[in-house]
Amino acid sequence: MDKAPPEKSSSFAHKDREAWEESNPSAAPPDSPAAVEAKVEGDGTPSVNNVDKIEEEKEEKEEGKEAEESVEANPPEDATPKGDDDAPHSFDKILEDIDNFLSYLAVETETNTSLEVHELSIHRFLDLVQEKVSNYIADVEEGKSRWGQHPDDDSSILQAVARVSKLNASLDGSKWGESSGLLINRVGRIHQQAMALLEDEFRALLEDCKPVNVDNNGDENKDTKQEGDDHVEDGDKSLDYPQDAVSHLNKIAKEMISGGYETECCQVFILMRRNTIDELLSKIGFDGISMDDVQKMHWESLQREITKWVETLKQSVGVYFPSELKLIESVFTGCPDTSAYLFCNLTRSIMIQMLNFAESIAISKRSPEKLFKFLDMYEALRDMDPIINGLFGEDKGHEFVKSELVTARSRLGEATVSIFCDLENSIRSDTAKNVVPGGAIHPLTRYIMNYLELTCEYKDTLEQVFRDHLKIERADSNNRAEFQGDNSAQYQDPNEAEKSQFSLQIAKVMDLLDSYLEKKAKLYKDISLSSIFMMNNGRYILQKVKGSPQINELMGDQWRRKKSSDLRQCHKNYQRETWNKVLGCLRDDHGLTVNGKVMKPELKERFKNFNAMFDEIHKTQSSWVVCDEQLQSELRVSISAVVIPAYRSFLGRFAQTLTPGRQSEKYIKYQSDDLETLIDELFDGNPAMTGKRK
């Protein structure tokens, strides 16, 4: 039975084996795990050496089993047909032997000691481990068991593996010389086998390691989302992984790392976790879109993607990343560097992918309506900053992510600033010669004011955007000036630096709007209509500003006073332009009375003129539009206030001069009450009268 090659097998090993053989002559059962293992290993080309080894192992195996059985007292709880009745006692005994040996190794520094005396107990131990491992693998393959189902088995395997690792590390080949080579080789082989087992179980555990509260969490999140403003400060949202799974993982990781298999352990971890995180993220529904496609997408669909993106970012950085870090730290306890490496590796590509989307939005075609979505993204990134800084330590790999985050954010900020430039440009570049009928509010006025009103809901963010942008512009200004000439000087006025950049921006847009309206007003041929136009628009702007606390605050009292006085001036201009001539008809001057005598033809002329003028004004100006009711009534009241008293007194003074009847009916077309009614019809935008616009 013993076919060990004489020159290789050392004398003591040989002796040992003979001794074992004598005590236990039974042959190894054909299906013994050792035999299986050896066959697998032989790989079809059995050399003499290999056959020997198989035999050797069979023997060793049997010996070991026998030895265990002899000490065995309790019935085995895992009664497999292979008879690995490793009762706790014998197992403990074997471990104890090995521990003794290991502590002896630790103390013993002499290199010329021989393993001989320990060989028996080492082999016995290896048999035991090999059997455990083989049985375990067999069970797994038959689907009978997995890690965690039989805690006792797991822990005994871990205990055994811990010793194999130590043994493997301690038995530095060169120290022991040729004679122990086979033994050391066996230690290494079993060690590898055990590590591969652990790796597989580690993988399987990770495969099933799903957060226990992920679904609840998702729903919860959606609910709070709709309520609006949820910043990601909720620490209790983090995902929980099953405690026992985490502890299994931790134990296996520890064993793999101390066994020198840290790289394998980390790679499996990364591989499996990446899949899990990916699955989690894909549930939110944000799939990567190529940057090229983003440029081609319709804004409507892009908006939906942006919403998903914001949610994904909040969820991943706010929930998944902290949970992941927690998981990593509880699996890889006591290995801060490994933890940092893993965390960085797992999160980096996700972050970069998220940021790429932000970049592709930032370079997409700009238009004013996109501003708010840009700002949503900007805010999301900004809000992630403290979390990222908390999660990512000072590690170098993290610097990369952090700086990318800053870049993406400033790119969005830059796009925001450009949108404002575009807005300015769109005001400047509108050189159309058409006017709004009836002097009504210009669509651009409405658009700009509503836009600014919305904008101000993002006031704080925009303040930040403009502030940061100014900083960047300044930092860049040297390079830029060198490179581009003075093209970018528009942002660089140092005097403006300390003021709120955003309010300057708003003021700038308002100024542009004002001068735009003035230009438009001049296009009306009728100066009165021009004034009405200015009043309408001025009024609208003023009301909008007053209605929005933020703009109101930005524009300030001074601006408001100025605007109000401008409006009063317009009003006066209108009065003068429209009504002075009319009032002229009613004036008692030289032409009408000469030496106290009323000149009748002149009086008739005056009445005729008044009637004609008033009719014309009524006809024209009832088609004009004043939407603001207050302004409308202010105008009517002020017209009535000058026209009616004057008319009434004119009538009172001169009416009797005309012959009652035919003559007075002909010239006195209106009573003062009639005038009042007609004045109240002005500025109604009466559609029947349109087209009569001058």
Add this chain to the structure above:
Amino acid sequence: MPATEYQGSFLGRISIRRNQVVSMDGNHEQELEDLEIFQKNISDRFSDLLSDDSSSSSSSSEPFLSIAWVRKLLDVYLCCEAEFKAVLIMGRDPSLISKPPLDRVLPELLDRSVKALDICNAVMHGVDSVRQCQKLAEIAVAALEQRPLGEGQARRAKKALAGLMTALGIDDKDSGSHKSTERAWSFGRRGGCGGGSAAKDRGLGQFRAPSWGVPKNWSAAKQIQSMSSNLVAPRGADSTGLAMPVYIMSIVTVFVMWALMAAIPCQERSGLASHFQVPRQLGWAQAMMSLHEKIGEEWKKKEKKGSGSFVGLLEEMQRMEKVGHSLMDFADGFQYPGEAERLEEAAAQAAELAETCRRMEEGLVPLQQQIREVFHRIVRSRTEVLDVLDQAGKPSAPSV
């Protein structure tokens, strides 16, 4: 305020060499000279990349298609790009840029640049998978460096190498189902748990790159095709105008992106070699053309051999594949204590693999950063060109 109606006066007022703003009515001669310098610089830089290889016998530190070489290629790109911008934009009246043919070729260039960004992203992920290979190779190296080498270590190495081979897209007996690299990369989403001997030996190589930074249906090959499809050399008067540098830069961009994709793992690259041609008969393009031919041949060779299933032409990966293969054979048949001769041979190969790993360790992070730099540069330039176009689009653009 265009000083002259002559198209050619579009050309750089800024001498690249002098790097300073010249007066508005810079003459045409000067601009032709700038274009010439621009072309010459491009030609020189790419020749340099080409000659690196021929001198590889003198143990150049940058073998053709190595990480160091790719980094140099990216450097070249960044230089060309900076010069291009100088020629195109610096000190120029924006209104000149909105005239034909620039009003057509510039938007096309911008379009191309966005596609280049996607390639950068895909390649960034590609480098991640190269790093994955590095880790696997490192395990093998660590195992094979043990002295004396035991069977346990040999098996450990074998396992890692099997993973490496899978990651490299080389079919081995367990994973014969992968028809293409790309599929091999994305294999193993749910690694088929529940046991079975196949599952037991499921290597680390079968990791799934979760995403490539681009959507699943994105194709690198198509991207290159669409980048180059509308690339036409300017003719007649345009060929001495600003359309020329735009054309040149487009070619440079497409070529560099193409080469990156050939070297580094990337999603869907079949038939890559034929998707883009560097124009012939143009002086500045000669070196680029030779590089293109060389890479294309390499690609075809590999494509033929591996029926399209390989990771990329990156020199380090190729070396890994070659050495890895042979080390795997060694580890596979290894029995303690092994033959001295074989051991020695394997040790040398392990050392080679270790050296490759070391180069990766040194080069991959900077490479990735550089790819990112290219990405940001393209974004930045795109914005700058757009700004100029915007300014030009304004009706009452203030004259500079």
